[in-house]
Amino acid sequence: MKIGIIGLGFVGLSFASVLSSKGFDIVGIDVDIKKLETIKSGKSPFYEPKIEETLQKGLEKKLMLSEKIEYAVNNCDLILVTVGTPMTSDGNIDLRIILNACKKIGEALLKTQNRPDIIIKSTVIPRTTINKIKRKLELKSLKKEGEGFTLITNPEFLREGRAIEDTKNPHLIIIGTSRKKSAEKLKNFYEKIYGKKIPIIITNNTTAEIIKYANNSFLATKISFINNIANLCQTLPGTNVDIVAKAIGIDPRIGQQFLNAGPGYGGSCLPKDVQAMMIFQKNLGEESVLLNAVHQTNILQIDKIINLIEKSVGNLKNKQITILGLSFKEESDDIRESTSIKLIEILLKKQAKISVHDPKAIENTKTIFGDKISYHSKIKNALNNSHCTVIMTAWKQYSNLKNSDFDVMLKKIIIDTRRILNLNDNNLTYVGLGMGS
Numbered sequence: 001m002k003i004g005i006i007g008l009g010f011v012g013l014s015f016a017s018v019l020s021s022k023g024f025d026i027v028g029i030d031v032d033i034k035k036l037e038t039i040k041s042g043k044s045p046f047y048e049p050k051i052e053e054t055l056q057k058g059l060e061k062k063l064m065l066s067e068k069i070e071y072a073v074n075n076c077d078l079i080l081v082t083v084g085t086p087m088t089s090d091g092n093i094d095l096r097i098i099l100n101a102c103k104k105i106g107e108a109l110l111k112t113q114n115r116p117d118i119i120i121k122s123t124v125i126p127r128t129t130i131n132k133i134k135r136k137l138e139l140k141s142l143k144k145e146g147e148g149f150t151l152i153t154n155p156e157f158l159r160e161g162r163a164i165e166d167t168k169n170p171h172l173i174i175i176g177t178s179r180k181k182s183a184e185k186l187k188n189f190y191e192k193i194y195g196k197k198i199p200i201i202i203t204n205n206t207t208a209e210i211i212k213y214a215n216n217s218f219l220a221t222k223i224s225f226i227n228n229i230a231n232l233c234q235t236l237p238g239t240n241v242d243i244v245a246k247a248i249g250i251d252p253r254i255g256q257q258f259l260n261a262g263p264g265y266g267g268s269c270l271p272k273d274v275q276a277m278m279i280f281q282k283n284l285g286e287e288s289v290l291l292n293a294v295h296q297t298n299i300l301q302i303d304k305i306i307n308l309i310e311k312s313v314g315n316l317k318n319k320q321i322t323i324l325g326l327s328f329k330e331e332s333d334d335i336r337e338s339t340s341i342k343l344i345e346i347l348l349k350k351q352a353k354i355s356v357h358d359p360k361a362i363e364n365t366k367t368i369f370g371d372k373i374s375y376h377s378k379i380k381n382a383l384n385n386s387h388c389t390v391i392m393t394a395w396k397q398y399s400n401l402k403n404s405d406f407d408v409m410l411k412k413i414i415i416d417t418r419r420i421l422n423l424n425d426n427n428l429t430y431v432g433l434g435m436g437s
């Protein structure tokens with residue numbers, strides 16, 4: 001069985017690397033020739049733990065790379081579509097990339113006898129598969145879904161920073177299709193990779209699409225909820241959001257995960273999916289009061305951090321503020337919708353001077369701020385002469401910082417939005433977000 005993977009971003013490259021390293025016959029397709037060259041040389045275009053070693057194993061085995069979609073359409077039994085579905089400036093889902101990929105798949109289907117199963121892994125708003133994607137493929141191929149090809153919605157749940165681990169050990173597989181035979185074929189394929197230990201739910205395309213949005217919306221809801229509790233704790237001396245989270249998380253109906261209060265959720269998925277879902281529901285006349293509140297809570301969280309900084313430092317004009325952590329989460333160089341970037345934008349408007357450190361995301365950040373801020377590869381240099389340090393991302397190296405590491409600061413004020421520091425120095429002002437003092 002030959003498998004085509006169209007779009008080599010986090011999901012596509014993780015699957016291509018893991019599957020080929022396990023000996024599956026994989027063709028990875030991407031329009032970006034430069035990216036393909038990087039991948040061919042065994043390098044990942046983005047930082048992701050364990051991806052390069054997995055990719056290199058795959059390249060030694062059965063990973064082929066090409067920019068030609070028609071190669072995959074002519075030769076593959078399964079075609080996984082893993083292209084991006086980003087957010088437009090008004091919060092809608094931008095389907096141009098996926099529909100363009102489907103146009104090319106359709107044109108290639110027109111000229112082939114091959115009848116592949118086309119597996120939509122990209123996140124798409126409910127009914128996109130059976131309406132827009134199916135229509136595009138049928139229009140371009142002049143073939144009917146179920147005859148010349150089949151269409152399956154198979155959303156992905158892997159996380160950045162753990163993409164390889166999650167691809168190797170998914171917690172769930174969703175197969176959305178009205179074609180029983182194709183569902184069975186895809187189920188067998190997954191069981192070949194994972195054995196029978198992973199739950200597989202077979203449903204229709206639209207339910208599969210809703211599952212993905214419900215999943216991410218629920219995760220976002222948990223984060224906004226705990227941030228709400230954190231803001232309450234902040235006002236009540238002696239209280240600590242982490243103890244509240246630990247206690248409520250012991251209730252099995254709630255669970256421990258995704259209860260880490262912080263600067264708000266960022267990244268290329270949760271903010272985008274919550275907003276797309278809100279708009280989708282509104283257009284159906286079913287406005288979601290809940291998701292609106294989740295989204296608003298998330299937006300307002302950055303103001304809470306600004307308040308904490310101003311309360312400790314006073315007027316920010318010409319004060320040097322150090323930001324530790326730029327990526328939207330640790331173990332990633334991704335700054336899309338990163339709250340650190342939003343914080344820096346606000347601080348610059350208030351005429352603060354900004355110095356930053358991040359183990360991986362400096363280069364990406366330079367593309368946004370250029371020479372407006374100063375970048376440091378050593379934490380100590382970023383802290384030098386600073387009036388206040390704000391920890392935004394829970395990188396391990398920050399949790400290892402000791403009292404003396406902050407001696408180079410002009411004023412030892414530390415705002416820890418992730419509560420990862422453990423300091424006990426009376427000469428130091430430590431403010432943990434969600435810890436009332």
Ligand code: UGA
Nearest residue numbers: 156157158159160223258259260262265266267269328329
């Ligand atoms: C998210 C989902 O977790 C994945 O299951 C999903 O596959 C992915 O989106 C997607 O749709 O592609 P990801 O965006 O990689 O994954 O990152 P998360 O681990 O969900 O973190 C998102 C944001 O929430 C980060 O800014 C993180 O710092 C924040 N967060 C997370 C918290 O503030 N508190 C928490 O307890 C957890």
